[in-house]
Amino acid sequence: MPTNIHKSHYIFLLLITILALTALSGGFLLAGSPAESRAINYDKKRIDDVYSLRRSIEDYYETNKSLPATLSDLKQREDIVDPDTKLPYEYRTSSQITYELCATFTTDLSKIETYYLTSEEKKQINKGRSCVTFSIPTYLIPTPASSIGDIIY
Known part of the structure; x- marks a missing residue:
């Protein structure tokens, strides 16, 4: 009789193990591996950083x-x-604006939702090294002063 009890315990433990492994595998399929999750979080942070640098x-x-000539010219942005x-982001100017x-x-950024970048800006970002081109908004660009006597409506 003890063999039947041991056999039923063995079957029970085997079923529990299979169930646990199935649940764990399903979790990885739905949520991704911890390494993939960490990589997505890093890329979300990179997007946040690019947006923050853009605003600065x-x-x-x-x-x-x-x-600015370099990113170090920005106040409180060396962090x-x-x-x-832990390396600084790359920055370079291509014109005055x-x-x-x-x-x-x-x-792959298609897996990441972002509200900071336009769809056009997001298209510039691929897996690997990517550079996004930004322009200073027109409302920040000074307009030439009008000559004396010009009427501005």
Whole structure:
């Protein structure tokens, strides 16, 4: 009789193990692996950082009427670095009012919802190193002063 009890315990433990492994596998399929989840979170942070840098660059432009030479010219922005590598983001100007911010993304951004970037800006971002081109909004660009006597309506 003890063998039947041991056999039923064995079957019960086997069923519990199979159920647990199935639940764990299902969880990974639905939510992704911990490494994939971490990579998505890093890319979300990179997008947040790019947006924050963009706002800081626009604030700098509004005050100084020019783009910053480097990101270190921005107030309190030296702390914005890649969340994984801890390296600063790349920045370069391409004209007096356009610039690029570059980062290395580790996932397909179609999986990430973002409200900060336009669909056109988001198209510039792919898995791997990507640079997004931004322009200073026209409302921040000073217009030439009118000559004396001009009537402005």
